[in-house]
Amino acid sequence: MSTDHQADQTPTPRYKPYKPYKGAAGGWGALISVAQAWLTSDNALKNLRMMLKTNQNGGFDCPGCAWGDSPESGMVKFCENGAKAVNWEATKRRVDAAFFAKHSVSSLLEQSDYWLEYQGRLTEPMSYDAETDRYTPISWEAAFALIGKHLQSLPSPDQAEFYTSGRASNEAAYLYQLFVRAFGTNNFPDCSNMCHEASGVAMAQSVGVGKGTVTFDDFEHADAIFVWGQNPGTNHPRMLEPLREAVKRGAQVVCINPLKERGLERFQHPQNPLEMLTNGNKPTNTAYFRPALGGDMALLRGMAKFLLQWEREAQQTDAPSVFDHDFLNEHTASVLDYLGTIDDTSWEQIVEQSGLTLEEIEQAARMYAKGKNVIMCWAMGITQHRHSVPTIQEIANLMLLRGNIGRPGAGLCPVRGHSNVQGDRTMGINERPPAFFLDALERRFQFKVPRENGHNVVEAIHAMLDGRSKVFIGLGGNFAQATPDSPRTFQALSNCDLTVQISTKLNRSHLAHGKEALILPCLGRTDIDLQTEGTQAVTVEDSFSMVHASNGQLQPLSKQMRSEPSIIAGIAAATLGATPVDWNWLVADYRRIRELIADTIPGFKDFNQKIENPGGFYLGNSARTRRWNTPSGRAHFRANILPADLVHERTRATGQLPDLIMQSMRSHDQYNTTIYGLDDRYRGVKGQRDVLFVNEADIIRLGFKPGQKADIVSIWDDGRERRVKGFTLLAFDIPAGQAAAYYPEVNPLVPLESTGDGSHTPTSKFIAIRLEAASETGLIMARSA
Numbered sequence: 001m002s003t004d005h006q007a008d009q010t011p012t013p014r015y016k017p018y019k020p021y022k023g024a025a026g027g028w029g030a031l032i033s034v035a036q037a038w039l040t041s042d043n044a045l046k047n048l049r050m051m052l053k054t055n056q057n058g059g060f061d062c063p064g065c066a067w068g069d070s071p072e073s074g075m076v077k078f079c080e081n082g083a084k085a086v087n088w089e090a091t092k093r094r095v096d097a098a099f100f101a102k103h104s105v106s107s108l109l110e111q112s113d114y115w116l117e118y119q120g121r122l123t124e125p126m127s128y129d130a131e132t133d134r135y136t137p138i139s140w141e142a143a144f145a146l147i148g149k150h151l152q153s154l155p156s157p158d159q160a161e162f163y164t165s166g167r168a169s170n171e172a173a174y175l176y177q178l179f180v181r182a183f184g185t186n187n188f189p190d191c192s193n194m195c196h197e198a199s200g201v202a203m204a205q206s207v208g209v210g211k212g213t214v215t216f217d218d219f220e221h222a223d224a225i226f227v228w229g230q231n232p233g234t235n236h237p238r239m240l241e242p243l244r245e246a247v248k249r250g251a252q253v254v255c256i257n258p259l260k261e262r263g264l265e266r267f268q269h270p271q272n273p274l275e276m277l278t279n280g281n282k283p284t285n286t287a288y289f290r291p292a293l294g295g296d297m298a299l300l301r302g303m304a305k306f307l308l309q310w311e312r313e314a315q316q317t318d319a320p321s322v323f324d325h326d327f328l329n330e331h332t333a334s335v336l337d338y339l340g341t342i343d344d345t346s347w348e349q350i351v352e353q354s355g356l357t358l359e360e361i362e363q364a365a366r367m368y369a370k371g372k373n374v375i376m377c378w379a380m381g382i383t384q385h386r387h388s389v390p391t392i393q394e395i396a397n398l399m400l401l402r403g404n405i406g407r408p409g410a411g412l413c414p415v416r417g418h419s420n421v422q423g424d425r426t427m428g429i430n431e432r433p434p435a436f437f438l439d440a441l442e443r444r445f446q447f448k449v450p451r452e453n454g455h456n457v458v459e460a461i462h463a464m465l466d467g468r469s470k471v472f473i474g475l476g477g478n479f480a481q482a483t484p485d486s487p488r489t490f491q492a493l494s495n496c497d498l499t500v501q502i503s504t505k506l507n508r509s510h511l512a513h514g515k516e517a518l519i520l521p522c523l524g525r526t527d528i529d530l531q532t533e534g535t536q537a538v539t540v541e542d543s544f545s546m547v548h549a550s551n552g553q554l555q556p557l558s559k560q561m562r563s564e565p566s567i568i569a570g571i572a573a574a575t576l577g578a579t580p581v582d583w584n585w586l587v588a589d590y591r592r593i594r595e596l597i598a599d600t601i602p603g604f605k606d607f608n609q610k611i612e613n614p615g616g617f618y619l620g621n622s623a624r625t626r627r628w629n630t631p632s633g634r635a636h637f638r639a640n641i642l643p644a645d646l647v648h649e650r651t652r653a654t655g656q657l658p659d660l661i662m663q664s665m666r667s668h669d670q671y672n673t674t675i676y677g678l679d680d681r682y683r684g685v686k687g688q689r690d691v692l693f694v695n696e697a698d699i700i701r702l703g704f705k706p707g708q709k710a711d712i713v714s715i716w717d718d719g720r721e722r723r724v725k726g727f728t729l730l731a732f733d734i735p736a737g738q739a740a741a742y743y744p745e746v747n748p749l750v751p752l753e754s755t756g757d758g759s760h761t762p763t764s765k766f767i768a769i770r771l772e773a774a775s776e777t778g779l780i781m782a783r784s785a
Contacts, residue, residue: 194764208627
């Protein structure tokens with residue numbers, strides 16, 4: 001370990017033994033955690049006042065998740081993890097030239113991800129100096145000129161990769177895609193490729209739109225809500241209130257998740273004085289099913305098979321139909337093909353693959369059939385498998401059978417992660433853009449738009465590894481840590497001639513640098529954005545297609561910090577001059593960017609006027625109004641067969657049977673790659689992250705003891721060893737044969753080639769592993785990368 005680290009500013013992690021948490025989600029535990037986040041921000045009083053502006057009209061949009069806001073006004077509209085996100089961003093701690101003078105890149109690589117981001121906000125542009133192995137100050141003009149020189153010298157625009165984080169605003173994303181397409185490529189690897197890409201692909205084929213079809217109000221009118229592969233207590237805590245309210249009014253709330261997550265069990269509302277004083281809580285489910293990892297599609301198929309059986313029985317007895325025949329006849333296609341596929345699927349395969357009993361599958365089917373209006377929600381527990389696209393299409397199939405799309409209280413609800421990941425895709429951050437969008441750009445800006453598909457995340461990593469891509473620009477995010485096969489991703493970035501990271505805080509991607517590298521400090525959602533023609537608002541789109549304004553509240557820590565639109569404009573002007581627009585004139589007033597958005601993207605007419613409305617405006621959704629943007633003009637049943645084997649053939653080819661199937665997941669003190677602390681309250685983990693949750697019987701079966709350390713090795717037939725070292729085995733309530741561990745620590749175990757069919761999403765929820773005696777202990781993830 002290097003000695004030039006700044007240990008005096010970082011809380012010392014403390015080791016405590018694993019102890020199950022007995023409290024409900026939310027409640028006093030959440031309030032205490034929020035208070036600690038305030039106190040450690042070094043900006044407590046200002047942040048406390050600012051928090052009351054979170055998700056409020058005239059305030060700023062939470063930089064955390066994309067869950068929608070309640071239409072009710074006057075309420076506190078932030079959750080525990082939203083408060084952590086705000087306080088984490090709105091710190092007074094600085095990472096400036098003096099910091100980088102003290103710390104070499106090599107020494108920073110020895111630090112944990114938590115330590116790196118804890119150091120504070122980036123406050124001035126920096127350039128990597130290979131001779132000293134340190135970042136040194138550079139002027140904005142010189143930084144832009146360096147980027148322009150590298151981009152202009154490329155033999156092809158397709159040799160550059162332009163990554164986007166889901167926190168980028170609509171204005172930044174639109175400007176970014178316009179610049180990159182004017183430059184000449186569709187290389188837009190973005191965070192959607194690693195989370196909900198399968199949702200967009202599957203839903204577009206099934207119902208003609210890649211977004212959820214429900215609004216916030218629909219949850220009040222649903223008779224049943226199914227929550228698939230999602231942990232809202234940590235990832236979308238504001239979702240817990242509508243779930244518990246649904247249970248309270250007598251609706252079915254059915255949770256499908258291998259792990260018993262506390263937020264899906266019970267919730268104590270921090271804004272309910274009686275509950276807080278009495279330490280009471282309310283349930284958030286009426287049934288909980290725990291399938292095998294990857295077994296959700298089989299469960300869905302089993303539910304559909306029961307519906308088909310009951311429909312045939314109803315036809316024989318003149319009982320009310322189970323299917324919505326009017327809807328099927330008027331709005332759908334290929335239903336007979338799908339019903340034939342159901343008949344061809346055996347109960348034996350369904351039961352074996354789902355990991356549930358026939359009785360449990362029937363219970364889930366009856367709860368679905370009982371509901372007149374049903375909402376199906378899902379997250380990355382569904383989207384990060386090889387067969388995620390067919391699984392999501394099976395969700396759509398089940399919903400179409402009973403007409404549960406396009407009416408109040410019913411619909412499809414992929415719950416997005418980062419706060420504007422959906423908006424970025426709407427703005428054109430898409431490596432496979434639709435023709436109508438490219439046509440609109442050509443008409444408006446009068447330049448030839450590239451039509452060839454660009455690179456997604458996995459393709460971009462391969463291109464950098466192979467030397468086909470030479471420049472990487474990251475608009476936010478932490479690419480090196482968020483991606484699979486971490487050592488190969490680090491190598492891919494280091495192969496580049498130039499890497500550029502547009503960031504708010506220090507992270508490991510700044511240390512996985514190219515031959516030349518820049519760190520460009522940008523404003524966050526909490527910062528006041530002052531441009532030459534006044535203070536600016538940006539806009540975002542939530543999971544319910546609501547678009548609203550966000551206004552920063554705090555003065556930036558440094559005058560050297562610039563907004564994302566301003567940085568993009570500077571790069572574009574240095575690369576393209578004033579073609580096809582005057583970039584600097586645009587960013588002087590963001591209303592000019594919004595006028596361009598209104599000119600080229602459907603649904604944004606009168607954009608500047610609409611965002612003046614309290615709560616913003618609803619962008620609309622064709623499937624919600626039963627308009628199906630498919631080639632046939634109908635919603636399509638997709639007759640996918642169940643996988644013959646959930647374990648990949650490249651795992652089977654090794655000749656080794658996996659000890660366990662592992663999923664990666666977040667801790668409660670974490671959002672994406674940002675680590676707020678080293679505890680995971682709901683799972684009872686204190687002061688540690690290198691842990692593996694395993695069924696106690698499996699630990700003993702494999703020759704270990706609970707609490708013992710082990711190496712985790714993934715099984716994949718390509719001659720590479722993928723190993724993380726010294727993980728503590730925690731005996732946990734998890735189905736036999738399964739395991740779980742924190743991301744990004746186990747990202748080195750995810751093969752770059754193990755991706756979802758049709759989505760190219762890394763299969764981070766299904767990793768075949770074996771355990772070996774620990775070779776080393778106490779190593780942070782950086783050394784394995």
